[in-house]
Amino acid sequence: MNAPGVRWTPEQVLSLAPDAASQKAGNKLATAGPWSGAGSDGDGAVWGLCKGSGKKPYQTVVDTTGPAYSCSCPSRKFPCKHALGLLLLWAGDEHAAGHGDVPDWAGQWLDGRRQRAEKQRETEAGAEGAGGTAGGGRAADPAAAHRRAERRAERITAGATELEQRLADLLRGGLASADHGGYGLWEETAARMVDAQAPGLAARVRELGAIPGSGPGWHVRLLEECALVHLLDTA
Structure with missing residues (x-):
């Protein structure tokens, strides 16, 4: 009014x-x-x-x-x-x-x-004042925040690239090899995703590691999940 x-x-x-x-x-x-x-x-x-x-x-x-x-x-x-x-x-x-x-x-x-x-x-x-200060009452530095965001994006990109290589190696070696490598390799890959600040990818990798021991038809389920992870990874 x-x-x-x-x-x-x-x-x-x-x-x-x-x-x-x-x-x-x-x-x-x-x-x-x-x-x-x-x-x-x-x-x-x-x-x-x-x-x-x-x-x-x-x-x-x-x-x-x-x-x-x-x-x-x-x-x-x-x-x-x-x-x-x-x-x-x-x-x-x-x-x-x-x-x-x-x-x-x-x-x-x-x-x-x-x-x-x-x-x-x-x-x-x-509330705005509390949210806009950090480090002993100093105002947050927009440039510093931008640099932190860029470094995080770089780490996530590196982790996604590594995961893509892991999926490519799996498909080249054949899905049957996933049952022989054990869960340790998947857990290691998941840990690498956590280090890359990509917890979402880490969770999906752990799910992949559990599929080979999930019973008959696991090859199909693994291939489907690999395709979804590839899609997420690319995005």
Whole structure:
């Protein structure tokens, strides 16, 4: 919405309505008749008392910086028709809900809301500060982070190349040779992938090492898994 103190258009107000019925009901309350004590300030607050079916009028207040709404009516719609009517009154007539002092009942809600918003901003700022510092409070060096990322990429690429060579040797020697080499060779290859900072590839290699002892048809399963690892490796 607009900056604090800038009146909205009726179209902006109606866009907040939860449904068409609320728009219609809000329009009916967009006149000065049912309202008393309506006012606004330069910080985005709009308030007013709306006559209802009971003895006491409904206390309605809006913080347009949110926007956020509060009304003493029992409606479960948000914003309710009273909040919409008040905003439409404020938006449609520059003399309606003119600048004034915030009444106590509206000020209590506004103060509580703004205090919570301020605490939230402080919490978010603290989290950003903690996340953006390292090494005794020094700001993280983007260039150093980039160099670390490049070195990790180089190690992963080297590990992937080594794994491709291992798969090529396996296929050249025949899948039957996988049953003779034992699990130790696969574990060694997996350890090399861990050293290369490629834990995903290491896990797949360990799965390959377990296939030769998995029972009849293991040759087919091994070939299928080798093809998948090759695809992952290439990617």
